[in-house]
Amino acid sequence: MTGEKAAVNFCSRCAAPVVWRIPPGDNRPRHVCEACGTIHYQNPKIVAGCVLEHQGKVLLCRRAIEPRHGRWTLPAGFMENGETMEEAAVRETFEEANARVEIDALFSCLDIPRINQVYVMFRGRLAGGSFSPGAESLDTRLFDEAGVPWEEIAFPAITRTLELWFRDRRNGAFGTHTDVIHRRAAP
Amino acid sequence: MTGEKAAVNFCSRCAAPVVWRIPPGDNRPRHVCEACGTIHYQNPKIVAGCVLEHQGKVLLCRRAIEPRHGRWTLPAGFMENGETMEEAAVRETFEEANARVEIDALFSCLDIPRINQVYVMFRGRLAGGSFSPGAESLDTRLFDEAGVPWEEIAFPAITRTLELWFRDRRNGAFGTHTDVIHRRAAP
Numbered sequence: 001m002t003g004e005k006a007a008v009n010f011c012s013r014c015a016a017p018v019v020w021r022i023p024p025g026d027n028r029p030r031h032v033c034e035a036c037g038t039i040h041y042q043n044p045k046i047v048a049g050c051v052l053e054h055q056g057k058v059l060l061c062r063r064a065i066e067p068r069h070g071r072w073t074l075p076a077g078f079m080e081n082g083e084t085m086e087e088a089a090v091r092e093t094f095e096e097a098n099a100r101v102e103i104d105a106l107f108s109c110l111d112i113p114r115i116n117q118v119y120v121m122f123r124g125r126l127a128g129g130s131f132s133p134g135a136e137s138l139d140t141r142l143f144d145e146a147g148v149p150w151e152e153i154a155f156p157a158i159t160r161t162l163e164l165w166f167r168d169r170r171n172g173a174f175g176t177h178t179d180v181i182h183r184r185a186a187p
Numbered sequence: 188m189t190g191e192k193a194a195v196n197f198c199s200r201c202a203a204p205v206v207w208r209i210p211p212g213d214n215r216p217r218h219v220c221e222a223c224g225t226i227h228y229q230n231p232k233i234v235a236g237c238v239l240e241h242q243g244k245v246l247l248c249r250r251a252i253e254p255r256h257g258r259w260t261l262p263a264g265f266m267e268n269g270e271t272m273e274e275a276a277v278r279e280t281f282e283e284a285n286a287r288v289e290i291d292a293l294f295s296c297l298d299i300p301r302i303n304q305v306y307v308m309f310r311g312r313l314a315g316g317s318f319s320p321g322a323e324s325l326d327t328r329l330f331d332e333a334g335v336p337w338e339e340i341a342f343p344a345i346t347r348t349l350e351l352w353f354r355d356r357r358n359g360a361f362g363t364h365t366d367v368i369h370r371r372a373a374p
Contacts, residue, residue: 007200012218012227015197025322028267031199040199044266045230046305079231080215084298084367085305106296106365109307111271118233118272120296135212176363178293180271 013038044116047157048088049076050101051165054126057142058165061096063154064138068185071154074121074161075099089122097140099131108164108177110157114184119157123165123174157181200225231303234344235275236263237288238352241313244329245352248283250341251325255372258341261308261348262286276309284327286318295351295364297344301371306344310352310361344368 008031011018016035023032023039031040051074052059060072075096079088090101107123133140143149145166153159160179168174195218198205203222210219210226218227238261239246247259262283266275277288294310320327330336332353340346347366355361 007225010197010199010202012197012199012205013194015202018199038194041265042268043232044268046233078228079305081229081231081303082300084300085296086298086365087300106363109272109293109296111273113269113271113274116268118266176293178273 008040008042011036011038012040042116044113044118046079046085046088047076047117047119048079048085048092049074049119049121050089050093050103051107051121051123051161052093052099052101052126053123054129054142057144058148058162059097059099059126059131060141060143060148061133061137062139062141063136064133065136068154070138071152072149073154073158076119076121076158079120085120086122089120094134096134096137097131098134099140100127101125102127105174106176107174108161108179110160110178111180112157113180114182117157119161119181121161151186155185156183195227195229198223198225199227229303231300231305233266233272233275233305233307234263235266235272235279235307236261236309237276237280237290238294238308238310238348239280239286239288239313240310241316241329244331245335245349246284246286246313246318247328247330247335248320248324249326249328250323251320252323255341257325258339259336260341260345263306263308263345266307272307273309276307281321283321283324284318285321286327287314288312289314292361293363294361295348295366297347297365298367299344300367301369304344306348306368308348338373342372343370 011033014036018031022029075093077092093101101124103122103124108121110119131140164177198220201223205218205220209216262280264279280286280288288311290309290311295308297306318327351364
């Protein structure tokens with residue numbers, strides 16, 4: 001997870017203090033540098049990941065890092081500059097679960113406006129069948145629907161993705177889903 | 188279009204100069220402040236917009252702003268913090284074309300890794316039937332496939348979205364599409 005937001009007190013271009021005001025021609029406040037004129041926009045970030053099926057089960061990772069240390073999640077993380085969403089999902093899956101992926105399709109796009117994130121999840125299959133915890137995971141395991149530790153899932157967007165995936169699987173057809181996540185993670 | 192990237196020379200938290208290096212535990216270079224320890228991550232931005240149908244035609248806007256002043260585009264712009272992708276698409280359509288939208292579904296997610304953008308386009312219908320140029324548009328018009336000014340489209344991601352939309356429409360079924368855009372806009 002590499003995308004935490006830094007405080008904006010000073011201009012990253014010229015080091016002058018910034019002010020929080022609506023720039024000319026704009027309609028919402030921004031961090032504005034009145035010394036050099038730079039406007040420091042802030043925009044939502046994409047978290048990309050995978051729902052990987054293997055022998056009818058789904059691969060989950062138990063988090064070795066904060067936030068939500070010890071909780072279970074799908075392999076996912078912040079998309080980096082220079083990569084595609086699919087490349088980000090494949091990379092994160094390898095970093096967190098040492099798993100190689102064959103992507104089938106885009107599965108879900110979930111807005112989380114409260115924290116300025118969009119989760120973009122792909123569905124696919126575990127290539128080769130091997131996996132193990134990466135540096136950011138305590139454990140990696142395959143779960144069927146009944147076995148998923150539903151009360152110990154790290155983030156609401158992951159719970160929602162798993163719900164959608166198992167529902168589509170029961171119905172025998174996978175779609176591409178959008179949804180908005182409003183609730184916070186349970187304590 | 189509010190999301191241009193500012194130069195990162197100084198720490199936005201403490202104003203010390205930043206260095207470009209790989210932080211401990213990371214695997215790619217970042218703008219790092221060695222004074223206060225802040226890492227300034229940079230991530231792709233989402234451009235959200237709409238393909239709006241009205242009486243069998245699609246609404247395009249002629250750009251009144253740079254880049255690509257005078258070229259035609261679908262209503263779209265940078266997603267803002269605190270909103271959903273759909274809200275961003277609806278807002279941009281109102282700002283650029285004074286058009287009200289009834290969204291039907293997510294239509295396309297296009298990666299443009301060369302410029303660190305993801306285009307997320309929804310399809311929908313023009314509600315009420317009225318539209319007119321907003322402050323960022325010189326003109327707004329409805330086009331059928333043969334009438335689209337294909338050589339004067341502002342961005343390759345817009346051309347690709349229109350190609351996919353008219354193809355789906357000919358086939359009688361709309362899907363949700365992903366693609367990667369590698370080519371640059373024509374001069």
